[in-house]
Amino acid sequence: MNDMKLGITLIAAAVxxxxxxxxxxxxxxxxxxxxxxxxxxxxxxxxxxxxxxAHLGKDNENGARLAVEEANAARTRIDGKEVKFxxxxxxxxxxxxxxxxxxxxxxxxxVAGVVGHLNSGTSIPASPIYNQAGIPVIxxxxxxxxxxxxxxxxxxxxxxxxxxxxxxIASYLATTKxxxxxxxxxxxxxxxxxIANEVEKTLKAANIKVLPREKxxxxxxxxxxxxxxxxxxxxxxxxxxxxxATGGPLLKQGRELGIKAVFSFGDGACTDEMTKLAGPxxxxxxxxxxxxxxxAADKRFLEAYKKRFNVDPILYAPFTxxxxxxxxxxxxKANSADPKVYLPALQKIDFTGATGKIAFDEKGDRKDAEMxxxxxxxxxxxxxxxxxxxxxxPYAEFVKGAK
Amino acid sequence: xxxxxxxxxxxxxxxxxxAVVALGYTMVYGIIQLINFAHxxxxxxxxxxxxxxxxxxxxxxxxxxxxxxxxxxxxxxVCMLVGYSMERLAYRxxxxxxxxxxxxxxxxxxxxxxxxxxxxxxRNVLAFxxxxxxxxxxxGGASITNVQLAIIAVCVALMGGLALLVYxxxxxxxxxxxxxxxxxxxxxxxxxxxxxxxxxxxxxxxGAVAGVLYGTYYGVAQYTxxxxxxLKAFSAAVxxxxxxxxxxxxxxxLLGLVEALGAGYIxxxxxxxxxxxxxxxxGEQCEAGxxxxxxxxxxxxxxxxxxxxxxxxxxxxxxxxxxxxxx
Numbered sequence: 043m044n045d046m047k048l049g050i051t052l053i054a055a056a057v058x059x060x061x062x063x064x065x066x067x068x069x070x071x072x073x074x075x076x077x078x079x080x081x082x083x084x085x086x087x088x089x090x091x092x093x094x095x096a097h098l099g100k101d102n103e104n105g106a107r108l109a110v111e112e113a114n115a116a117r118t119r120i121d122g123k124e125v126k127f128x129x130x131x132x133x134x135x136x137x138x139x140x141x142x143x144x145x146x147x148x149x150x151x152x153v154a155g156v157v158g159h160l161n162s163g164t165s166i167p168a169s170p171i172y173n174q175a176g177i178p179v180i181x182x183x184x185x186x187x188x189x190x191x192x193x194x195x196x197x198x199x200x201x202x203x204x205x206x207x208x209x210x211i212a213s214y215l216a217t218t219k220x221x222x223x224x225x226x227x228x229x230x231x232x233x234x235x236x237i238a239n240e241v242e243k244t245l246k247a248a249n250i251k252v253l254p255r256e257k258x259x260x261x262x263x264x265x266x267x268x269x270x271x272x273x274x275x276x277x278x279x280x281x282x283x284x285x286x287a288t289g290g291p292l293l294k295q296g297r298e299l300g301i302k303a304v305f306s307f308g309d310g311a312c313t314d315e316m317t318k319l320a321g322p323x324x325x326x327x328x329x330x331x332x333x334x335x336x337x338a339a340d341k342r343f344l345e346a347y348k349k350r351f352n353v354d355p356i357l358y359a360p361f362t363x364x365x366x367x368x369x370x371x372x373x374x375k376a377n378s379a380d381p382k383v384y385l386p387a388l389q390k391i392d393f394t395g396a397t398g399k400i401a402f403d404e405k406g407d408r409k410d411a412e413m414x415x416x417x418x419x420x421x422x423x424x425x426x427x428x429x430x431x432x433x434x435x436p437y438a439e440f441v442k443g444a445k
Numbered sequence: 446x447x448x449x450x451x452x453x454x455x456x457x458x459x460x461x462x463x464a465v466v467a468l469g470y471t472m473v474y475g476i477i478q479l480i481n482f483a484h485x486x487x488x489x490x491x492x493x494x495x496x497x498x499x500x501x502x503x504x505x506x507x508x509x510x511x512x513x514x515x516x517x518x519x520x521x522x523v524c525m526l527v528g529y530s531m532e533r534l535a536y537r538x539x540x541x542x543x544x545x546x547x548x549x550x551x552x553x554x555x556x557x558x559x560x561x562x563x564x565x566x567x568r569n570v571l572a573f574x575x576x577x578x579x580x581x582x583x584x585g586g587a588s589i590t591n592v593q594l595a596i597i598a599v600c601v602a603l604m605g606g607l608a609l610l611v612y613x614x615x616x617x618x619x620x621x622x623x624x625x626x627x628x629x630x631x632x633x634x635x636x637x638x639x640x641x642x643x644x645x646x647x648x649x650x651x652g653a654v655a656g657v658l659y660g661t662y663y664g665v666a667q668y669t670x671x672x673x674x675x676l677k678a679f680s681a682a683v684x685x686x687x688x689x690x691x692x693x694x695x696x697x698x699l700l701g702l703v704e705a706l707g708a709g710y711i712x713x714x715x716x717x718x719x720x721x722x723x724x725x726x727x728g729e730q731c732e733a734g735x736x737x738x739x740x741x742x743x744x745x746x747x748x749x750x751x752x753x754x755x756x757x758x759x760x761x762x763x764x765x766x767x768x769x770x771x772x
């Protein structure tokens with residue numbers, strides 16, 4: 043009997059350990075000794091390299107790494123000296139606490155600039171640390187507006203903001219589907235509610251009636267009660283601010299109840315996963331993503347990436363590639379790798395990268411950031427339009443123009 | 446009216462799944478007065494096993510019905526084994542311990558199973574392959590799909606089968622005897638340990654089926670799905686009178702209905718601007734037309750509201766006075 047209790051305790055302990063075991067040590071940077079005459083400049087990158095979105099973190103890291111390697115290969119010179127760029131990659135595990143720890147670590151190791159972090163949730167708490175140290179940080183994927191609303195001079199991003207994404211999908215919906223009545227649902231999270239508010243604002247400004255907001259949670263699987271209520275009001279379109287795990291069941295159950303409306307989503311539910319979750323019901327959905335799809339990035343970048351890493355970029359790699367190049371370009375322009383000296387050059391930069399022309403506004407946001415509208419076709423999300431500065435361009439035309 | 450009928454259909458479907466899960470709680474409570482908090486996790490494991498099997502078989506081109514049946518047939522024995530092991534390893538050694546000890550153990554088993562499932566099936570939300578074609582039938586303005594009909598039918602059949610087992614077989618008689626007084630039942634030649642183990646195994650088998658139904662109905666499964674489902678089913682069992690089998694069935698269906706109607710109408714009922722005099726008081730806030738106090742995200746709250754109300758006003762539940770009939 044005692045043995046048995048001991049056994050159970052051991053199993054429980056093993057499971058507890060296994061659960062904790064996920065906190066793997068952060069990936070170490072490869073710091074090679076530099077040639078004595080060369081100027082050594084460290085560029086940091088932070089993204090989750092372990093956990094559920096590790097593949098996206100690696101994709102981001104690859105983009106920045108490619109830029110740094112190219113700069114080394116091109117024997118970039120600053121202040122008359124050849125520069126040896128060292129790439130310092132850190133893992134924040136998509137965890138806000140770890141994010142601040144690795145940010146401090148990068149600051150302590152005297153990096154000249156940082157690309158990252160991947161998530162808004164890690165970028166925001168890390169941003170004051172970089173700001174205090176005066177080190178420029180450029181995110182290629184954090185879309186929460188708050189990141190650049192804190193008034194930090196060192197914070198930049200090359201991707202669009204959520205409050206540009208909501209208006210983009212809403213205006214696309216309004217102009218192409220011309221709904222008279224729209225139902226807006228959210229999952230009661232900061233992200234879902236935020237994007238749903240922006241959509242509602244834009245729709246109302248376009249004189250489209252919006253039903254009182256319906257809410258679920260980020261764990262809701264049974265949407266039938268909400269959808270049944272909506273069916274009684276007969277909306278022409280439905281927008282859901284939330285993730286694919288809840289958006290999929292929402293769409294599926296909506297079709298089961300015979301709701302014919304167009305379903306639209308933000309980037310949280312703009313994934314191929316939607317087909318698996320909602321089945322054939324997912325065909326024809328509309329959704330938006332900040333930025334442009336990697337396939338629409340500069341061709342030279344796509345080929346170089348494929349050659350170096352033997353895979354295609356997944357999501358934000360073109361943006362982190364541009365972010366790292368921006369840091370290097372600003373250093374060259376200011377003729378110094380000292381953050382204090384090159385920061386003003388970065389603020390005023392005018393640069394053409396893999397994702398197009400980049401310039402920053404006074405907050406550090408990218409001017410005229412692009413948004414992409416996708417639709418689901420045969421189980422894959424396909425880009426159908428690019429929205430830039432309030433102008434909608436069909437995707438095919440945009441790609442032709444970019445090449 | 447269409448909307449109301451549709452909410453009833455929604456509630457009935459969800460409620461019948463709750464009822465089957467609630468049976469697992471109530472049977473175990475009836476026989477050893479233990480609230481087996483790990484029962485929700487058994488349901489989750491049923492859904493996960495079925496997911497693995499259905500996912501593997503879906504591309505083979507077998508008929509959808511056959512795939513789901515094979516999935517269920519695999520989930521049931523796995524859950525029975527889980528149910529048996531937890532009784533044998535976690536609860537039996539504590540049977541004569543103070544009542545708090547097995548209760549805490551039950552919570553421990555629940556955490557253990559959840560994390561094991563996380564290690565096996567990952568943290569991700571798993572999407573069931575959509576192999577069943579949904580056919581909708583219209584019923585006086587409400588639409589009901591073939592899957593919903595199947596769920597209701599299966600649940601009714603399971604409840605009927607269980608009632609037959611408990612009231613018409615020797616094992617059922619032994620279970621009822623053990624529930625009334627395990628010591629005397631033992632003296633009468635009933636193998637109490639075997640009967641208790643059987644209760645766990647039957648409850649787990651019902652849980653497995655409920656897991657498969659839930660998974661195929663909503664199309665998703667995740668390692669955490671058992672906790673909220675389990676708590677709702679537990680509330681249903683308490684609503685009906687814990688330990689009482691017909692009570693669990695009634696409680697489950699009622700809870701499903703309360704939830705569907707609650708989530709469907711709370712938004713309108715709590716729209717302060719719909720009430721003239723409050724709207725006057727609110728002034729500007731109502732210019733947009735609505736000021737909704739509680740939205741449909743309060744859906745999950747109803748189960749617990751019901752639980753609290755029952756515990757305050759009728760602790761023995763709706764059918765709870767038939768204590769002698771416990772099994």
